[in-house]
Amino acid sequence: MQNKHWENCLSIIKSKINFQSYITWFKPIKAIQFKNKTLTLQVPNKFFYEWIEEHYLELLNEVIIKVLGNEGKIEYEISKNEKLNSESNKIKEVVINKKNPKSKFDNLNKKFNFKTFISGKCNSVAKAAGKRISKSPGNNPFNPLMIYGGVGLGKTHLLQSIGNKISKNFNLSVYYITSEKFASQFIDALKENKLKDFTSFYSNIECLIIDDVQFFKGKVKTQEVFFHIFNQLNLNRKQIIIAADKSPVELEGLTSRLVSRFKSGLTVELEKPDYKTRLDILNNKIEEEGLLIEKDIVEFIAFQVDTNIRELEGVLISLLAHSTITKKSIDIDLAKSVINKIVKNTKIEIDIKYIQDIVSKYFNISIEEMKDKARRKEIVIARQVAMYFSKDFTNNSLKSIGFHFGGRDHSTVIHAVQSVNDMIDTDSIFRKSIKEINRRISVNN
Template structure:
């Protein structure tokens, strides 16, 4: 593509892993080869996409096609609100995202979504972009992973095209920036993003940001950025509850044209609840096994298809591993959990560890009490009731419990 800054080359890769690998190992060689061939300084971008998107440039003069975005990766057309299964774990985030599409730049700006890996943050973010694009074909929407933003800025500095870089980002109508935590420690990138953020916000342009943690908990991120992220709406997406997991499996199986019995969906959901990505992976295994063996999808078939995954989970979910994970999460020692100490900094983690042990293992109450320093089974009952009460009163407490369970399933 030719513009006033010179030629640019966009390469499409099948996924983010390939994008990152090529950028790390071959980006400079590609630039050298392109500049030798074109005899001019060339900007090289690598993004996720397919050949159909690459061919869009050949038809840019036709009315029905939209010009290829200069910045950002192509939006995934499968990421829509219709394909995003709503539940208690994500209903606030989904409702806010839907409202943003009706009034971009005025409702909840910036919109900050945080949560663990594979819970649907990118899907929801891109659903907003796809909806705005379908409503207004002239909208300039860019989806950018924070690592890509850093890479593009470094490239612009190397090729003396930083003004073009700034102009492209600051002329957007909607900026979707994924995994902002990767900005941590990158002061020059944070500086540039800070000014871009201010320009877009002052112009009432929509900004949506995702992260794996609450903005104020991102280490290495400047306080002025953390402060600005709190100007709009900050919401979390939590691991889906059982019913939402089942609904996700039913929707995904329908999209695959596969009839998944409800009892099989409940079995999968009861075993895998850490994130949506793992649910989809388990479903694909069962679909493949059923298709290749020409067998009906049953619970027994599901057990056979997922035996390796279930075996790993069974090994991970031991009392010892739960104690170790909880201790590391709260930055205390396992010996503290087993001790007689009763100060809150120890008592709360101990109660959570007992609660999770009761939920994820088949150990009896006396066995759990004995494993926690020889305590009585009534202590375990009290701990379980206390955690359930705290989960109703404090959202952050719910997040702590879910984060620990997610760590146990990794």
């Protein structure tokens, strides 16, 4: 019976998503039981469960209701026989308790917290501000807190981490919502003549978190009601946290008075993560999920995927999925193949700066040290190796190569190349290092 129900589900799912997504995320799932209107599905690992719940929950809700009816449910089972329950019914809206409008509630995702939000130069100020707010919501100089940055840089993660911390530390009502959902609720309230209930509900929230406020663009009436709610909350010293894809001054289609409110507290930017932060994010995710991936492959992914955190984790998840489906170990070739499918323009032009970056990371020194006049042996060797590969991989003249290494002359480059060749001939360990650096430089091309 369970197989028949799941086959009916799959036939609908297959018509709703692209073939590759269907093969990757749904084909490996097996139905193992159907009892009490609950269909138990076996997934290969926890990654599958988390990915499906995050990206296909709405589709599964629709499909399960069609196949099993309104009372249908899904139960997931992973390899360790850990049960993970998920109701198939649509997510219920928060119900307003008119007798006690300040009763504690939140609709946050509990997996988002400060511990899993890996910090680096790109986001340390925003994280520090979030921690400060979570200790004293509403009574701090960062109200409102405006967080902005591009897609996939962790805005939602940080917003919900702050909300979860406040919810844990204080008996306060914390509510997270996207601007689009807010606008939709506002329209419904107008249609149902419940605008007073709508504004009363939001005016009584003690920590309001609004994501993607750029989508208020052009919605004049929605902006107006939000402006008044904002003022009421601010007047009552309630915490307001906002996120957008651009800084307040760059937001288009918003009224100047609303933008001025956004700018009245602290505005912080989430930037693209640097190599070290990307590496920390990957290692944290790998440790969290108990995975085994070779260090050089993790470094390769961190170096190649420099766009955003979402794509970085997406590559890791896809690698695991491909490895699970094909029953093959994760190697450089698989990583390269997955990255090329997920991240655009991953082929990198090999120039001197690129080589310096690779070599500096291998020897764990900075590019600045490589260009400096330092004579420490490890720095000299790294500098000579970078010059050696610059001559080998680029069309730059010896004079140009020397210029990129602190303005050194062509004779220094000649000496560097000769020294590296001599060490290759006489030192087997150094020879292996050169081979590895060569692989890292050329792996993209």
